[in-house]
Amino acid sequence: MTHEQARHNAQPAVISADHIAQWHRDGFLHIPGFLREDQLAELVEWVEEISQLADGENDVLQHYELTADGARICRSEHLIEHHDGLRQLITGPDMLAMAKDLLGEPAVLYKEKINYKLAGGAGFAPHQDAPAYPFVATHLTCMIAVDAATETNGCLEMVPQRHGEVLPLNEQGCIREDLAATMAWQPTPVQAGDLLWFHSRAPHRSGPNSSASDRRALFCTYNAAAEGDRRSSYYETKLTRFAEETAGPTTRVSLIGDFQGTAPSAQQIAAYRSGQPHNSQPEES
Ligand SMILES: O=C(O)CCC(=O)C(=O)O
Incomplete structure:
Protein backbone atom coordinates (compact mmCIF):
# COMPACT_ATOMS: atom_id res chain seq x y z
CA MET A 1 0.00 0.00 0.00
CA THR A 2 1.35 3.45 -0.85
CA HIS A 3 1.56 6.12 1.78
CA GLU A 4 -1.28 8.08 0.12
CA GLN A 5 -3.56 5.01 0.16
CA ALA A 6 -2.65 4.33 3.78
CA ARG A 7 -3.58 7.86 4.78
CA HIS A 8 -6.80 7.79 2.78
CA ASN A 9 -7.82 4.54 4.46
CA ALA A 10 -6.66 5.59 7.93
CA GLN A 11 -8.72 3.86 10.62
CA PRO A 12 -8.45 4.08 14.37
CA ALA A 13 -4.99 2.58 14.81
CA VAL A 14 -4.75 -1.08 15.58
CA ILE A 15 -1.46 -2.57 16.64
CA SER A 16 -1.16 -5.98 14.97
CA ALA A 17 0.74 -9.04 16.14
CA ASP A 18 3.35 -8.22 13.46
CA HIS A 19 3.74 -4.71 14.87
CA ILE A 20 4.29 -6.10 18.36
CA ALA A 21 6.85 -8.62 17.08
CA GLN A 22 8.72 -5.82 15.22
CA TRP A 23 8.55 -3.62 18.29
CA HIS A 24 10.06 -6.25 20.57
CA ARG A 25 12.72 -7.15 18.00
CA ASP A 26 13.85 -3.64 16.96
CA GLY A 27 12.78 -1.33 19.78
CA PHE A 28 10.95 0.93 17.32
CA LEU A 29 8.01 0.77 14.95
CA HIS A 30 7.04 2.92 11.96
CA ILE A 31 3.28 3.20 11.29
CA PRO A 32 2.65 5.06 8.01
CA GLY A 33 -0.42 7.21 7.37
CA PHE A 34 -1.86 7.46 10.87
CA LEU A 35 -3.37 10.95 10.50
CA ARG A 36 -6.01 11.66 7.85
CA GLU A 37 -5.39 14.75 5.74
CA ASP A 38 -7.88 16.84 7.76
CA GLN A 39 -6.31 15.72 11.05
CA LEU A 40 -2.85 16.57 9.74
CA ALA A 41 -4.01 20.02 8.59
CA GLU A 42 -5.42 20.64 12.08
CA GLN A 62 9.64 27.54 24.71
CA HIS A 63 13.26 26.94 23.65
CA TYR A 64 15.21 28.69 20.89
CA GLU A 65 18.39 28.02 18.93
CA LEU A 66 20.64 30.24 16.85
CA THR A 67 20.72 29.44 13.12
CA ALA A 68 22.53 31.21 10.29
CA ASP A 69 19.33 33.28 9.91
CA GLY A 70 19.17 34.32 13.57
CA ALA A 71 17.24 32.84 16.51
CA ARG A 72 14.53 30.30 15.70
CA ILE A 73 12.22 28.23 17.87
CA CYS A 74 13.57 24.71 18.38
CA ARG A 75 11.25 23.16 20.97
CA SER A 76 7.90 23.73 22.72
CA GLU A 77 6.88 21.47 25.59
CA HIS A 78 4.24 21.10 28.32
CA LEU A 79 1.61 21.69 25.67
CA ILE A 80 -1.70 20.32 26.82
CA GLU A 81 -2.77 22.44 29.81
CA HIS A 82 -4.66 24.96 27.66
CA HIS A 83 -4.95 23.21 24.31
CA ASP A 84 -7.97 20.93 23.97
CA GLY A 85 -7.03 19.65 20.51
CA LEU A 86 -3.52 18.60 21.46
CA ARG A 87 -4.74 17.16 24.77
CA GLN A 88 -7.37 15.06 23.01
CA LEU A 89 -4.87 13.82 20.43
CA ILE A 90 -2.04 13.07 22.88
CA THR A 91 -4.10 11.57 25.72
CA GLY A 92 -6.98 10.25 23.61
CA PRO A 93 -8.01 6.62 23.22
CA ASP A 94 -6.05 5.92 20.00
CA MET A 95 -2.67 6.94 21.37
CA LEU A 96 -3.23 5.34 24.78
CA ALA A 97 -4.40 2.10 23.16
CA MET A 98 -1.29 1.89 20.98
CA ALA A 99 0.97 2.71 23.94
CA LYS A 100 -0.77 -0.01 25.97
CA ASP A 101 -0.42 -2.60 23.21
CA LEU A 102 3.30 -1.91 22.80
CA LEU A 103 4.04 -1.60 26.50
CA GLY A 104 1.89 -4.62 27.39
CA GLU A 105 0.07 -2.72 30.14
CA PRO A 106 -1.97 0.49 30.55
CA ALA A 107 0.00 3.68 29.91
CA VAL A 108 -0.13 7.28 31.08
CA LEU A 109 1.37 10.43 29.53
CA TYR A 110 4.86 11.26 30.86
CA LYS A 111 5.72 14.33 28.74
CA GLU A 112 5.04 15.93 25.37
CA LYS A 113 7.00 18.25 23.09
CA ILE A 114 7.31 19.64 19.60
CA ASN A 115 10.75 19.60 18.01
CA TYR A 116 10.71 22.13 15.18
CA LYS A 117 14.06 21.62 13.45
CA LEU A 118 13.31 24.58 11.18
CA ALA A 119 15.50 25.07 8.10
CA GLY A 120 19.07 25.40 9.40
CA GLY A 121 18.17 23.84 12.78
CA ALA A 122 20.60 21.60 14.63
CA GLY A 123 20.58 17.83 15.21
CA PHE A 124 20.78 15.54 18.22
CA ALA A 125 23.80 13.51 19.39
CA PRO A 126 23.48 9.70 19.69
CA HIS A 127 21.47 9.00 22.83
CA GLN A 128 18.84 6.92 24.55
CA ASP A 129 15.97 8.75 26.21
CA ALA A 130 15.91 6.67 29.40
CA PRO A 131 18.74 8.61 31.16
CA ALA A 132 16.81 11.86 30.53
CA TYR A 133 13.50 10.56 31.90
CA PRO A 134 13.69 10.05 35.70
CA PHE A 135 11.16 8.39 38.06
CA VAL A 136 10.17 5.42 35.88
CA ALA A 137 11.97 2.44 34.38
CA THR A 138 10.24 2.08 31.04
CA HIS A 139 8.84 4.66 28.70
CA LEU A 140 8.02 4.76 25.06
CA THR A 141 7.67 7.71 22.72
CA CYS A 142 5.56 8.28 19.66
CA MET A 143 6.82 10.77 17.12
CA ILE A 144 3.93 12.15 15.06
CA ALA A 145 5.45 13.64 11.93
CA VAL A 146 4.08 17.11 11.18
CA ASP A 147 6.30 17.46 8.10
CA ALA A 148 7.99 14.76 6.07
CA ALA A 149 11.38 13.92 7.62
CA THR A 150 14.17 13.00 5.23
CA GLU A 151 17.90 12.40 5.42
CA THR A 152 18.40 15.99 4.21
CA ASN A 153 16.19 17.69 6.78
CA GLY A 154 17.29 15.60 9.76
CA CYS A 155 15.09 12.51 10.12
CA LEU A 156 15.67 10.22 13.08
CA GLU A 157 18.35 7.57 12.73
CA MET A 158 17.71 4.47 14.83
CA VAL A 159 19.79 1.46 15.84
CA PRO A 160 17.61 -1.66 15.74
CA GLN A 161 17.82 -4.36 18.39
CA ARG A 162 19.82 -2.33 20.93
CA HIS A 163 17.05 -1.37 23.38
CA GLY A 164 17.87 -4.04 25.97
CA GLU A 165 19.99 -1.90 28.28
CA VAL A 166 21.22 1.60 29.00
CA LEU A 167 24.54 1.89 27.15
CA PRO A 168 27.75 3.49 28.47
CA LEU A 169 27.31 7.27 28.59
CA ASN A 170 29.59 10.27 28.09
CA GLU A 171 29.60 13.36 30.30
CA GLN A 172 26.55 14.78 28.53
CA GLY A 173 24.49 11.66 29.26
CA CYS A 174 24.63 10.63 25.59
CA ILE A 175 26.02 7.35 24.17
CA ARG A 176 29.80 7.27 24.49
CA GLU A 177 31.37 8.37 21.20
CA ASP A 178 33.57 5.29 20.72
CA LEU A 179 30.54 3.02 21.07
CA ALA A 180 28.26 5.21 18.92
CA ALA A 181 30.84 5.07 16.12
CA THR A 182 30.48 1.27 15.91
CA MET A 183 26.67 1.15 15.81
CA ALA A 184 24.46 0.41 12.79
CA TRP A 185 22.57 3.70 12.42
CA GLN A 186 19.51 3.36 10.21
CA PRO A 187 18.03 6.56 8.72
CA THR A 188 14.28 6.35 9.29
CA PRO A 189 12.50 8.79 6.96
CA VAL A 190 8.77 9.35 7.48
CA GLN A 191 5.94 11.17 5.75
CA ALA A 192 3.80 13.85 7.41
CA GLY A 193 1.08 12.11 9.45
CA ASP A 194 3.15 8.95 10.07
CA LEU A 195 3.99 7.62 13.53
CA LEU A 196 7.35 6.41 14.73
CA TRP A 197 7.14 4.66 18.10
CA PHE A 198 10.41 4.05 19.93
CA HIS A 199 11.45 2.52 23.24
CA SER A 200 13.22 4.82 25.72
CA ARG A 201 16.34 2.64 25.43
CA ALA A 202 16.31 2.60 21.59
CA PRO A 203 19.50 4.42 20.49
CA HIS A 204 18.73 7.32 18.17
CA ARG A 205 20.26 10.49 16.78
CA SER A 206 19.48 12.98 14.02
CA GLY A 207 21.40 15.34 11.77
CA PRO A 208 20.85 19.06 11.24
CA ASN A 209 18.25 20.35 8.82
CA SER A 210 20.33 21.26 5.80
CA SER A 211 17.29 21.75 3.56
CA ALA A 212 15.33 24.95 2.95
CA SER A 213 12.14 23.63 4.56
CA ASP A 214 11.08 22.82 8.10
CA ARG A 215 10.94 19.40 9.78
CA ARG A 216 8.49 19.62 12.65
CA ALA A 217 7.40 16.68 14.80
CA LEU A 218 5.29 16.12 17.91
CA PHE A 219 6.75 13.68 20.45
CA CYS A 220 4.46 12.06 23.04
CA THR A 221 6.10 9.98 25.78
CA TYR A 222 4.18 7.50 27.94
CA ASN A 223 5.07 5.25 30.89
CA ALA A 224 3.35 2.32 32.55
CA ALA A 225 0.40 3.61 34.58
CA ALA A 226 1.51 1.17 37.31
CA GLU A 227 4.60 3.38 37.80
CA GLY A 228 2.40 6.42 38.46
CA ASP A 229 1.55 9.73 36.81
CA ARG A 230 4.98 11.44 36.85
CA ARG A 231 4.40 14.25 34.35
CA SER A 232 4.28 17.07 36.94
CA SER A 233 7.34 15.71 38.76
CA TYR A 234 9.24 15.51 35.47
CA TYR A 235 8.56 19.14 34.56
CA GLU A 236 9.18 20.39 38.13
CA THR A 237 12.55 18.60 38.19
CA LYS A 238 13.47 19.92 34.78
CA LEU A 239 12.64 23.55 35.64
CA THR A 240 14.52 23.29 38.96
CA ARG A 241 17.63 21.82 37.31
CA PHE A 242 17.59 24.36 34.48
CA ALA A 243 17.26 27.22 36.99
CA GLU A 244 20.26 25.89 38.96
CA GLU A 245 22.56 25.66 35.93
CA THR A 246 24.54 28.43 34.32
CA ALA A 247 23.78 28.82 30.64
CA GLY A 248 26.24 27.08 28.29
CA PRO A 249 26.96 27.51 24.58
CA THR A 250 24.23 25.07 23.49
CA THR A 251 20.49 25.37 24.05
CA ARG A 252 19.45 23.19 26.97
CA VAL A 253 16.22 21.35 26.10
CA SER A 254 16.68 18.13 28.04
CA LEU A 255 18.08 16.68 31.27
CA ILE A 256 20.85 15.26 29.07
CA GLY A 257 22.98 17.23 26.60
CA ASP A 258 21.71 15.65 23.39
CA PHE A 259 20.66 18.79 21.51
CA GLN A 260 23.43 20.36 19.46
CA GLY A 261 21.84 23.76 18.78
CA THR A 262 23.65 26.98 19.70
CA ALA A 263 22.02 29.12 22.40
CA PRO A 264 20.87 32.56 21.15
CA SER A 265 20.99 35.69 23.31
CA ALA A 266 17.85 37.19 24.83
CA GLN A 267 18.11 40.01 22.28
CA GLN A 268 18.27 37.56 19.37
CA ILE A 269 15.20 35.77 20.69
CA ALA A 270 13.36 39.08 21.11
CA ALA A 271 14.23 40.08 17.54
CA TYR A 272 12.88 36.76 16.23
CA ARG A 273 9.73 36.96 18.34
CA SER A 274 8.97 40.49 17.19
CA GLY A 275 8.89 39.18 13.61
CA GLN A 276 6.49 36.32 14.36
CA PRO A 277 3.00 36.99 12.95
CA HIS A 278 1.26 36.70 16.36
CA ASN A 279 3.43 39.49 17.74
CA SER A 280 3.37 41.90 14.82
CA GLN A 281 1.78 45.27 15.47
CA PRO A 282 -1.73 45.71 14.03
CA GLU A 283 -1.63 47.76 10.84
CA GLU A 284 -2.83 51.33 11.23
CA SER A 285 -6.19 51.90 9.58
O1 LIG B 1 13.87 15.74 16.66
C1 LIG B 1 14.89 15.08 16.46
O2 LIG B 1 15.50 15.11 15.40
C2 LIG B 1 15.47 14.16 17.53
C3 LIG B 1 14.62 14.15 18.74
C4 LIG B 1 15.24 13.49 19.92
O3 LIG B 1 16.01 12.58 19.80
C5 LIG B 1 14.89 13.98 21.24
O4 LIG B 1 14.18 15.01 21.35
O5 LIG B 1 15.31 13.34 22.22
Whole structure:
Protein backbone atom coordinates (compact mmCIF):
# COMPACT_ATOMS: atom_id res chain seq x y z
CA MET A 1 0.00 0.00 0.00
CA THR A 2 1.35 3.45 -0.85
CA HIS A 3 1.56 6.12 1.78
CA GLU A 4 -1.28 8.08 0.12
CA GLN A 5 -3.56 5.01 0.16
CA ALA A 6 -2.65 4.33 3.78
CA ARG A 7 -3.58 7.86 4.78
CA HIS A 8 -6.80 7.79 2.78
CA ASN A 9 -7.82 4.54 4.46
CA ALA A 10 -6.66 5.59 7.93
CA GLN A 11 -8.72 3.86 10.62
CA PRO A 12 -8.45 4.08 14.37
CA ALA A 13 -4.99 2.58 14.81
CA VAL A 14 -4.75 -1.08 15.58
CA ILE A 15 -1.46 -2.57 16.64
CA SER A 16 -1.16 -5.98 14.97
CA ALA A 17 0.74 -9.04 16.14
CA ASP A 18 3.35 -8.22 13.46
CA HIS A 19 3.74 -4.71 14.87
CA ILE A 20 4.29 -6.10 18.36
CA ALA A 21 6.85 -8.62 17.08
CA GLN A 22 8.72 -5.82 15.22
CA TRP A 23 8.55 -3.62 18.29
CA HIS A 24 10.06 -6.25 20.57
CA ARG A 25 12.72 -7.15 18.00
CA ASP A 26 13.85 -3.64 16.96
CA GLY A 27 12.78 -1.33 19.78
CA PHE A 28 10.95 0.93 17.32
CA LEU A 29 8.01 0.77 14.95
CA HIS A 30 7.04 2.92 11.96
CA ILE A 31 3.28 3.20 11.29
CA PRO A 32 2.65 5.06 8.01
CA GLY A 33 -0.42 7.21 7.37
CA PHE A 34 -1.86 7.46 10.87
CA LEU A 35 -3.37 10.95 10.50
CA ARG A 36 -6.01 11.66 7.85
CA GLU A 37 -5.39 14.75 5.74
CA ASP A 38 -7.88 16.84 7.76
CA GLN A 39 -6.31 15.72 11.05
CA LEU A 40 -2.85 16.57 9.74
CA ALA A 41 -4.01 20.02 8.59
CA GLU A 42 -5.42 20.64 12.08
CA LEU A 43 -2.18 19.50 13.72
CA VAL A 44 -0.16 21.86 11.50
CA GLU A 45 -2.40 24.75 12.67
CA TRP A 46 -1.98 23.76 16.33
CA VAL A 47 1.80 23.57 16.00
CA GLU A 48 1.84 27.01 14.40
CA GLU A 49 -0.32 28.41 17.23
CA ILE A 50 1.94 26.90 19.88
CA SER A 51 5.10 28.17 18.20
CA GLN A 52 3.92 31.75 18.49
CA LEU A 53 3.32 31.74 22.25
CA ALA A 54 5.77 33.51 24.54
CA ASP A 55 7.75 31.34 26.95
CA GLY A 56 5.35 30.53 29.81
CA GLU A 57 2.22 31.70 27.98
CA ASN A 58 -0.53 29.09 28.42
CA ASP A 59 2.03 27.19 30.55
CA VAL A 60 3.98 26.26 27.40
CA LEU A 61 7.79 26.19 27.73
CA GLN A 62 9.64 27.54 24.71
CA HIS A 63 13.26 26.94 23.65
CA TYR A 64 15.21 28.69 20.89
CA GLU A 65 18.39 28.02 18.93
CA LEU A 66 20.64 30.24 16.85
CA THR A 67 20.72 29.44 13.12
CA ALA A 68 22.53 31.21 10.29
CA ASP A 69 19.33 33.28 9.91
CA GLY A 70 19.17 34.32 13.57
CA ALA A 71 17.24 32.84 16.51
CA ARG A 72 14.53 30.30 15.70
CA ILE A 73 12.22 28.23 17.87
CA CYS A 74 13.57 24.71 18.38
CA ARG A 75 11.25 23.16 20.97
CA SER A 76 7.90 23.73 22.72
CA GLU A 77 6.88 21.47 25.59
CA HIS A 78 4.24 21.10 28.32
CA LEU A 79 1.61 21.69 25.67
CA ILE A 80 -1.70 20.32 26.82
CA GLU A 81 -2.77 22.44 29.81
CA HIS A 82 -4.66 24.96 27.66
CA HIS A 83 -4.95 23.21 24.31
CA ASP A 84 -7.97 20.93 23.97
CA GLY A 85 -7.03 19.65 20.51
CA LEU A 86 -3.52 18.60 21.46
CA ARG A 87 -4.74 17.16 24.77
CA GLN A 88 -7.37 15.06 23.01
CA LEU A 89 -4.87 13.82 20.43
CA ILE A 90 -2.04 13.07 22.88
CA THR A 91 -4.10 11.57 25.72
CA GLY A 92 -6.98 10.25 23.61
CA PRO A 93 -8.01 6.62 23.22
CA ASP A 94 -6.05 5.92 20.00
CA MET A 95 -2.67 6.94 21.37
CA LEU A 96 -3.23 5.34 24.78
CA ALA A 97 -4.40 2.10 23.16
CA MET A 98 -1.29 1.89 20.98
CA ALA A 99 0.97 2.71 23.94
CA LYS A 100 -0.77 -0.01 25.97
CA ASP A 101 -0.42 -2.60 23.21
CA LEU A 102 3.30 -1.91 22.80
CA LEU A 103 4.04 -1.60 26.50
CA GLY A 104 1.89 -4.62 27.39
CA GLU A 105 0.07 -2.72 30.14
CA PRO A 106 -1.97 0.49 30.55
CA ALA A 107 0.00 3.68 29.91
CA VAL A 108 -0.13 7.28 31.08
CA LEU A 109 1.37 10.43 29.53
CA TYR A 110 4.86 11.26 30.86
CA LYS A 111 5.72 14.33 28.74
CA GLU A 112 5.04 15.93 25.37
CA LYS A 113 7.00 18.25 23.09
CA ILE A 114 7.31 19.64 19.60
CA ASN A 115 10.75 19.60 18.01
CA TYR A 116 10.71 22.13 15.18
CA LYS A 117 14.06 21.62 13.45
CA LEU A 118 13.31 24.58 11.18
CA ALA A 119 15.50 25.07 8.10
CA GLY A 120 19.07 25.40 9.40
CA GLY A 121 18.17 23.84 12.78
CA ALA A 122 20.60 21.60 14.63
CA GLY A 123 20.58 17.83 15.21
CA PHE A 124 20.78 15.54 18.22
CA ALA A 125 23.80 13.51 19.39
CA PRO A 126 23.48 9.70 19.69
CA HIS A 127 21.47 9.00 22.83
CA GLN A 128 18.84 6.92 24.55
CA ASP A 129 15.97 8.75 26.21
CA ALA A 130 15.91 6.67 29.40
CA PRO A 131 18.74 8.61 31.16
CA ALA A 132 16.81 11.86 30.53
CA TYR A 133 13.50 10.56 31.90
CA PRO A 134 13.69 10.05 35.70
CA PHE A 135 11.16 8.39 38.06
CA VAL A 136 10.17 5.42 35.88
CA ALA A 137 11.97 2.44 34.38
CA THR A 138 10.24 2.08 31.04
CA HIS A 139 8.84 4.66 28.70
CA LEU A 140 8.02 4.76 25.06
CA THR A 141 7.67 7.71 22.72
CA CYS A 142 5.56 8.28 19.66
CA MET A 143 6.82 10.77 17.12
CA ILE A 144 3.93 12.15 15.06
CA ALA A 145 5.45 13.64 11.93
CA VAL A 146 4.08 17.11 11.18
CA ASP A 147 6.30 17.46 8.10
CA ALA A 148 7.99 14.76 6.07
CA ALA A 149 11.38 13.92 7.62
CA THR A 150 14.17 13.00 5.23
CA GLU A 151 17.90 12.40 5.42
CA THR A 152 18.40 15.99 4.21
CA ASN A 153 16.19 17.69 6.78
CA GLY A 154 17.29 15.60 9.76
CA CYS A 155 15.09 12.51 10.12
CA LEU A 156 15.67 10.22 13.08
CA GLU A 157 18.35 7.57 12.73
CA MET A 158 17.71 4.47 14.83
CA VAL A 159 19.79 1.46 15.84
CA PRO A 160 17.61 -1.66 15.74
CA GLN A 161 17.82 -4.36 18.39
CA ARG A 162 19.82 -2.33 20.93
CA HIS A 163 17.05 -1.37 23.38
CA GLY A 164 17.87 -4.04 25.97
CA GLU A 165 19.99 -1.90 28.28
CA VAL A 166 21.22 1.60 29.00
CA LEU A 167 24.54 1.89 27.15
CA PRO A 168 27.75 3.49 28.47
CA LEU A 169 27.31 7.27 28.59
CA ASN A 170 29.59 10.27 28.09
CA GLU A 171 29.60 13.36 30.30
CA GLN A 172 26.55 14.78 28.53
CA GLY A 173 24.49 11.66 29.26
CA CYS A 174 24.63 10.63 25.59
CA ILE A 175 26.02 7.35 24.17
CA ARG A 176 29.80 7.27 24.49
CA GLU A 177 31.37 8.37 21.20
CA ASP A 178 33.57 5.29 20.72
CA LEU A 179 30.54 3.02 21.07
CA ALA A 180 28.26 5.21 18.92
CA ALA A 181 30.84 5.07 16.12
CA THR A 182 30.48 1.27 15.91
CA MET A 183 26.67 1.15 15.81
CA ALA A 184 24.46 0.41 12.79
CA TRP A 185 22.57 3.70 12.42
CA GLN A 186 19.51 3.36 10.21
CA PRO A 187 18.03 6.56 8.72
CA THR A 188 14.28 6.35 9.29
CA PRO A 189 12.50 8.79 6.96
CA VAL A 190 8.77 9.35 7.48
CA GLN A 191 5.94 11.17 5.75
CA ALA A 192 3.80 13.85 7.41
CA GLY A 193 1.08 12.11 9.45
CA ASP A 194 3.15 8.95 10.07
CA LEU A 195 3.99 7.62 13.53
CA LEU A 196 7.35 6.41 14.73
CA TRP A 197 7.14 4.66 18.10
CA PHE A 198 10.41 4.05 19.93
CA HIS A 199 11.45 2.52 23.24
CA SER A 200 13.22 4.82 25.72
CA ARG A 201 16.34 2.64 25.43
CA ALA A 202 16.31 2.60 21.59
CA PRO A 203 19.50 4.42 20.49
CA HIS A 204 18.73 7.32 18.17
CA ARG A 205 20.26 10.49 16.78
CA SER A 206 19.48 12.98 14.02
CA GLY A 207 21.40 15.34 11.77
CA PRO A 208 20.85 19.06 11.24
CA ASN A 209 18.25 20.35 8.82
CA SER A 210 20.33 21.26 5.80
CA SER A 211 17.29 21.75 3.56
CA ALA A 212 15.33 24.95 2.95
CA SER A 213 12.14 23.63 4.56
CA ASP A 214 11.08 22.82 8.10
CA ARG A 215 10.94 19.40 9.78
CA ARG A 216 8.49 19.62 12.65
CA ALA A 217 7.40 16.68 14.80
CA LEU A 218 5.29 16.12 17.91
CA PHE A 219 6.75 13.68 20.45
CA CYS A 220 4.46 12.06 23.04
CA THR A 221 6.10 9.98 25.78
CA TYR A 222 4.18 7.50 27.94
CA ASN A 223 5.07 5.25 30.89
CA ALA A 224 3.35 2.32 32.55
CA ALA A 225 0.40 3.61 34.58
CA ALA A 226 1.51 1.17 37.31
CA GLU A 227 4.60 3.38 37.80
CA GLY A 228 2.40 6.42 38.46
CA ASP A 229 1.55 9.73 36.81
CA ARG A 230 4.98 11.44 36.85
CA ARG A 231 4.40 14.25 34.35
CA SER A 232 4.28 17.07 36.94
CA SER A 233 7.34 15.71 38.76
CA TYR A 234 9.24 15.51 35.47
CA TYR A 235 8.56 19.14 34.56
CA GLU A 236 9.18 20.39 38.13
CA THR A 237 12.55 18.60 38.19
CA LYS A 238 13.47 19.92 34.78
CA LEU A 239 12.64 23.55 35.64
CA THR A 240 14.52 23.29 38.96
CA ARG A 241 17.63 21.82 37.31
CA PHE A 242 17.59 24.36 34.48
CA ALA A 243 17.26 27.22 36.99
CA GLU A 244 20.26 25.89 38.96
CA GLU A 245 22.56 25.66 35.93
CA THR A 246 24.54 28.43 34.32
CA ALA A 247 23.78 28.82 30.64
CA GLY A 248 26.24 27.08 28.29
CA PRO A 249 26.96 27.51 24.58
CA THR A 250 24.23 25.07 23.49
CA THR A 251 20.49 25.37 24.05
CA ARG A 252 19.45 23.19 26.97
CA VAL A 253 16.22 21.35 26.10
CA SER A 254 16.68 18.13 28.04
CA LEU A 255 18.08 16.68 31.27
CA ILE A 256 20.85 15.26 29.07
CA GLY A 257 22.98 17.23 26.60
CA ASP A 258 21.71 15.65 23.39
CA PHE A 259 20.66 18.79 21.51
CA GLN A 260 23.43 20.36 19.46
CA GLY A 261 21.84 23.76 18.78
CA THR A 262 23.65 26.98 19.70
CA ALA A 263 22.02 29.12 22.40
CA PRO A 264 20.87 32.56 21.15
CA SER A 265 20.99 35.69 23.31
CA ALA A 266 17.85 37.19 24.83
CA GLN A 267 18.11 40.01 22.28
CA GLN A 268 18.27 37.56 19.37
CA ILE A 269 15.20 35.77 20.69
CA ALA A 270 13.36 39.08 21.11
CA ALA A 271 14.23 40.08 17.54
CA TYR A 272 12.88 36.76 16.23
CA ARG A 273 9.73 36.96 18.34
CA SER A 274 8.97 40.49 17.19
CA GLY A 275 8.89 39.18 13.61
CA GLN A 276 6.49 36.32 14.36
CA PRO A 277 3.00 36.99 12.95
CA HIS A 278 1.26 36.70 16.36
CA ASN A 279 3.43 39.49 17.74
CA SER A 280 3.37 41.90 14.82
CA GLN A 281 1.78 45.27 15.47
CA PRO A 282 -1.73 45.71 14.03
CA GLU A 283 -1.63 47.76 10.84
CA GLU A 284 -2.83 51.33 11.23
CA SER A 285 -6.19 51.90 9.58
O1 LIG B 1 13.87 15.74 16.66
C1 LIG B 1 14.89 15.08 16.46
O2 LIG B 1 15.50 15.11 15.40
C2 LIG B 1 15.47 14.16 17.53
C3 LIG B 1 14.62 14.15 18.74
C4 LIG B 1 15.24 13.49 19.92
O3 LIG B 1 16.01 12.58 19.80
C5 LIG B 1 14.89 13.98 21.24
O4 LIG B 1 14.18 15.01 21.35
O5 LIG B 1 15.31 13.34 22.22
